[in-house]
Amino acid sequence: MMCYHYTVPDIDILRIRFEVSISKKIDFPRVYHVSGFVKPRLPVITNDAPNSIQMLSWGLIPHWVKDVGNATKFQSRLLNARSETIHEKPAFRSLIKSNRCLVLADGFFEWRHFEGRTYPYYIQLSTGEPFAFAGLWNNWTNPDTNEQMKTYTIITTWANPLLEQVHNKRKRMPVILHKADETPWLTVDLDRDAIDSFLVPFEANKMAAHPVSRLITTKGTKKNVPEIVKPKEYPELPAIKL
DNA sequence: CCAGACGTTGTT
DNA sequence: GTCTGG
DNA sequence: CCAGACGTTGTT
DNA sequence: GTCTGG
Numbered sequence: 386m387m388c389y390h391y392t393v394p395d396i397d398i399l400r401i402r403f404e405v406s407i408s409k410k411i412d413f414p415r416v417y418h419v420s421g422f423v424k425p426r427l428p429v430i431t432n433d434a435p436n437s438i439q440m441l442s443w444g445l446i447p448h449w450v451k452d453v454g455n456a457t458k459f460q461s462r463l464l465n466a467r468s469e470t471i472h473e474k475p476a477f478r479s480l481i482k483s484n485r486c487l488v489l490a491d492g493f494f495e496w497r498h499f500e501g502r503t504y505p506y507y508i509q510l511s512t513g514e515p516f517a518f519a520g521l522w523n524n525w526t527n528p529d530t531n532e533q534m535k536t537y538t539i540i541t542t543w544a545n546p547l548l549e550q551v552h553n554k555r556k557r558m559p560v561i562l563h564k565a566d567e568t569p570w571l572t573v574d575l576d577r578d579a580i581d582s583f584l585v586p587f588e589a590n591k592m593a594a595h596p597v598s599r600l601i602t603t604k605g606t607k608k609n610v611p612e613i614v615k616p617k618e619y620p621e622l623p624a625i626k627l
Numbered sequence: 628c629c630a631g632a633c634g635t636t637g638t639t
Numbered sequence: 640g641t642c643t644g645g
Numbered sequence: 646c647c648a649g650a651c652g653t654t655g656t657t
Numbered sequence: 658g659t660c661t662g663g
Contacts, residue, residue: 389646462634475633
């Protein structure tokens, strides 16, 4: 896949892990689940302000979008950007050179399809540590109000052997950066090959995945609750083997 | 030249 | 089958 | 992505 | 803004 649903640590854990300052105006508790389709504002570190965390709206709006109606359409369609075509697509090719960012998280959700049913999984690093997805950001000006709106998208790549089995329909996964690559990713003057070297699947043996309940796709329930990431046994579901 | 798309999924 | 809402 | 809806009429 | 299709 892709990545349309993820989790975010609380502000104190982010401050320590990413060694950044955070505006006093920004404060939020842990996010146990957020869906990109509601255009949430979430913590991101951009290359033009690498020492601070900002709240950006998930779903990229290219600078040439002319009105709010189209901006909304683009947002829900540009939650992800394919790494394989990111240097060519009009929406991304200029941003990949100059507007890279870290999207702060500590887990994400994907769906496994098995015998006609859908099983949600929660995926983390084996250590449970926070990490950053590789992302692109953009500053869009609403022509009607002149208001600025910063938005971002998460870059995807082909699935590693773990995600091939979990996200078995699409076999894609979000790009997770190694900790040592986070600062280099935000360096402005990277050439194309250097950029591409980051856009690869994270090692499967450093990740863990477990099935969770269908709370995540149940209408009318609160989803930002600890139970949503709790492991759930499905007896009919074969184990994943690496 | 103008008009329209600009994306990821999944599905075929 | 296809669209909308989350 | 998944889940759930998928319509017209008339009336307010 | 920039590219593609007509």
